[in-house]
Amino acid sequence: MSAQDSDADDLGRPPAQPPSTSKRDALLVAAQVGRAPRDPWRVAARCRWGYATAIVSPSRLSDGTPFPTFAWLTCPWLSQRAASAESQGATAEWARRAEADPELRARLASTDRVVRERRAAESGGMDACASVGIAGQRDSSGVKCLHAHIALALVGLEDPIGLYFLGIEDPACPDQRCARLIPDASQHGGDAPSEEDA
Numbered sequence: 001m002s003a004q005d006s007d008a009d010d011l012g013r014p015p016a017q018p019p020s021t022s023k024r025d026a027l028l029v030a031a032q033v034g035r036a037p038r039d040p041w042r043v044a045a046r047c048r049w050g051y052a053t054a055i056v057s058p059s060r061l062s063d064g065t066p067f068p069t070f071a072w073l074t075c076p077w078l079s080q081r082a083a084s085a086e087s088q089g090a091t092a093e094w095a096r097r098a099e100a101d102p103e104l105r106a107r108l109a110s111t112d113r114v115v116r117e118r119r120a121a122e123s124g125g126m127d128a129c130a131s132v133g134i135a136g137q138r139d140s141s142g143v144k145c146l147h148a149h150i151a152l153a154l155v156g157l158e159d160p161i162g163l164y165f166l167g168i169e170d171p172a173c174p175d176q177r178c179a180r181l182i183p184d185a186s187q188h189g190g191d192a193p194s195e196e197d198a
Helices: 023-033 076-087 090-100 102-122 146-154 160-168
Strands: 041-046 052-056 071-073
Touching: 023 041, 023 052, 041 146, 052 146, 071 076, 071 146, 076 090, 076 146, 076 160, 090 102, 090 146, 102 160, 146 160
Parallel strands: none
Antiparallel strands: 041 052, 052 071
16 A cells, blocks of 8 residues: 655644654554555545544546545544434535525535645646546535545635534544554554654
C-alpha cells in the first residue's frame, strides 16, 4: 500500500500532529475502515490526538479504475455518529431541506464545484470523474451520505452539511480509541518512528 504526504489540517480545531502519511498511518486507516483503502490515497485531516480522520484520493486509482470519492471519512468516532444520524433520518431530512432552501442548494452547488476542482488538482489536473461531484452524484443538491459531507468539511471544504455536523459533534473522541487499533498507535498519533518506518 502506498500513501502520499498530507497537507491539510482539521479546520482549526485543537492542534494536530504534523501532517504526514506513514506506514503506521496505512495500518491505522485500514483498521479504522475495516480494510485497506484503494490506492493511492493520503491522510488529509487529523483529529486533536493526531490520528487520521479523513483521507483523499485522486480520480483514478493505481490500477486505472475511475474513482469519484474525493474525501473519505476514516474516524470511527465520527463514522459511528454519522451512521446513527443517518439511521434516524438525517440524510432524508437534509435532502428535504436542500429541496426547499435555495441558499442551502447554492452552498451545496458551490461545494460540489470545489470538490471537482480539488479532485482534478489531486489527479494532476485531469479529473477522470468530472461528470459527478459530492459522493459520486450528478445532482449537486442531492444528499445521500453524511459521511462524505463530513469528510469534505474535515479536509477544509465549506460543506454546509459537514460543517453543521462538526458543529454539533466533537470532532475528536474523548478516549483516543484509535490508539487501541494498532500496536503503539498511542505514540504521536500513530506516527511514532519505528524500525519499520525507517
